[in-house]
Amino acid sequence: MSILRLAAVAGRESSVDVLVKAADTDEDGVMDALDAGVIAGLLDEPGPGLIRFVHALVRDTLIADLSRLRTARMHARIAAALEGTxxxxxxxxxxxxxxxxxxxxxxxxxxxxxxxxxxxxxxxxxxxxxxxxxxxxxxxxxxxxxxxxxxxxxxxxxxxxxxxxxxxxxxxxxxxxxxxxxxxxxxxxPTPWQARTYGTVDRPIVDRLSRLLKRDLAPSVRCRLLTAYADELAGEDDPTVLEAAQEALDLATGPRLRAAALQILARVHGDAELCRELVEIGTEHDLPVYRVTGLLNHANVAAAANDPVTMHQVITEALEIARTYRMREAIAVTEITLASLALIEGRFADAELLYLKADEGMRRAGSVHATGFLHLALAMIWLNDGTLGAHLDDVRALHATLGSMTSDLLALALHANGLDAEAREVRASPSPIRRDFFFTFLTTLRAMAIVALNDRDAAEEIYATLLPHRNGPPAGATSLSVALRPVAYTLGELAVLLGRTDEAATHFTQAATIADQWNAPHWAAEARLRTTTQPLPTAGSGSTR
Structure with missing residues (x-):
């Protein structure tokens, strides 16, 4: 039995020679024990000099009652027997x-x-x-x-x-x-998305980095610490992010250090040239992770420029590289971007399948972004296809998970069910919206809730906030993750609420043009209809569009 237990510790399949070397008995004793195991139907011989347990349960049973001390000693003997292989x-x-x-x-x-x-x-x-x-x-x-x-x-x-x-x-x-x-x-x-949960900052980490950066450091070390510091604060309204990234770029002496600084600057500036340089460094120096990062940043730039064709091209290229090098999170991020494009084009079933696939990949890998994202993405499908009201319980659960950033979404779901009093209560103390890649997305959600609840007092301020983005892409498109109709459409609805008929017509016309650029005929048709009719949404209706 001791030889069979040794074999069980060695694994499902093992070499007879290794067992002979590892055993505390002679070769005949080992062979007798193994022969008995074969005759009893516990072992088979898959090849010359090899034995294998016929079922994993047999192996598990043999080692189940072994003490940790005895198991460790057996592993040590097997390892010693493997030396030289x-x-x-x-x-x-x-x-x-x-x-x-x-x-x-x-x-x-x-x-x-x-x-x-x-x-x-x-x-x-x-x-x-x-x-x-x-x-x-x-x-x-x-x-x-x-x-x-x-x-x-x-x-x-x-x-x-x-x-x-x-x-x-x-x-x-x-x-x-x-x-x-x-x-x-x-x-x-680098990571394709921020390496921390959205809206959070690890202050103890930032404080330690700040302290270390006050030391006298070698240029390459300071460069790495600066990029670490900038990464921890990327997306925050903090001027030291740009300062740190620029200094890191100035200090960079090799392709990896330069690429690390460039990927931060590319995100901050939204500069296509920086993105292309990042891709070039990744290609020339065999750094595929930076090729993917550069392509993702380029997709962001293309989205901001209302250029979905380029966005699709670079994302498809990024996905191919990510799959080749088995970059799990990058695969998920690129699939999410393709899902957002499907969402914009009104291909809601395709978008849902892609979101589900990407979420499974993120969860399997252990991404920090797995919690809540899928349900937020699905909620955007419901909001865009007019079925949000049928998913009130799901939206309530999402709000419980993500908190105030989904308060306006919950208000819209409540409104769609005729629960305007509760919707107003949910929105009673709106939280500030972060000026990051989700800004137009979350601000549009807020504006939609304001329009739905006929809140003229809040409409003026939100109109002024969104106005600089009137020629921009569908709200949230630059996040490469979720999207709503063009900002211009929402500005048109706000203008109607504020009694500015001429401005509303201009906004709806622009929204139709932008929707055409993004191959979103459903949004284009709605916008063109509104240029002549401009009615407010019917309170209590099942649609939030």
Whole structure:
């Protein structure tokens, strides 16, 4: 029985030679035990010199009552027996479970092999084992840095943030700023979306980076810390983001450092030339992650310019690269962008399928953006196809998850069900809208709620807020995730509410033109109809359009 248990610890399938070397008995004893296992129907022989358990349950039963101490010793014997072979993955596995310091080297080697075939999740698991078997502070932080990079590549950005937090706090507990710097500069991979939950800032992280940036640092180190700082505050109304990114670009001495700074500046400035340079760096220096980042930024620029053709082209290219290199989060982000284009064009069934597929990918990978996004995207389909009122319970649940950013959406769903008093209560204390990539989207939702509830007092201010965006794309299109009809259409509705008939006609005409550019015939038809009729939405109707 001890030999069968050793075989069970070795795995579902194992080499007879390895078992002979690892066993605490002679070769005849091993062969007798294995022969008995074959005769009893517990084992079969898939090839010369190999044995395999006929069912995983048999193997699980044999190791179920083994103590951790005995199991670890068996793993150690199996690992020693594997020494000299080229089975790096098996050596890493067994040494890690033996709790041996030798696990670190083998786990790192196995992780590198996994990364070479773009098996980023496998690499992350191996590096987790390496961290667990590390023996000193410097080695531990270096391994945590390797781990977080593998997690980012696997799309597990939430886990990567946690790994970095662990490394930073560990370094802080030791009073080692050098290790804290190593932890921060280990994050060398850009993410397709922000590496934190929307609307949040990790102030302890920002404060630590601010303190470290006051030190006398080598240019390359300062460059990395500056990009880390800018990434943590990207999307916030903070002038130091641009300052940090520009300084990082000035300090950059190599393609990776330059690309890291460029991807922040490209987002801030919305500059097509910066996007193209980012793609060129990624192509010339074999940095596919920056090619994808540059293409995503270029899609944002194209959306802002009412150029959905270019937007579709660059997103399709980004998706192809992301699939080639198994970039899970980038795959999901590009699929979401394609879903938003389908939504704009009125292909609601296609949009729903793409959103569902992308959400599954984000959840499987461990994206920080999985919570709530799918339901927000689905709500945009319901709002655009006029069925929001039929999903009031879903919208209430979404509001409970995402809070004030969906208050106006909930008000619209309540209004569609004739619950105007509750809708007004939900909107009683509207929160400020962040001036980021969701600004026109959330402001349009607010304006739609104002129109639906006939709130003339609030209409004037929201009209002035949206007016600078009257020639822009469908609301939210630059977020590459969700969208509503052109801002000009909403301005037309607000103008009607305010009694500005001529202005309303101008806005609706512009909305029709923009809708045509985006291949959105449903929006174009509605806008052209409103240029002549301009009625207000009927209170209590099932439609919120």
């Amino acid at each position: 080229d089975d790096i993955a098996a050596l890493a596995h067994h040494y890690a479970r033996a709790g041996s310091p030798k696990a670190v080297g083998y786990c790192v080697q196995a992780a590198q092999l996994a990364e070479a075939r773009y098996a980023h999740d496998v690499a992350a698991d191996l590096l987790s084992d390496a961290v667990a078997n590390s023996t000193g502070p410097d080695e531990r932080v270096e391994l945590l840095g390797r781990l977080l990079r593998a997690q980012i590549r696997a799309g597990a950005v939430g886990a990567a943030r946690e790994t970095r937090r662990e490394a930073v706090e560990y370094a802080e507990s030791l009073g080692r700023d050098d290790l804290m710097i190593a932890a921060f500069t280990a994050w060398t991979e």
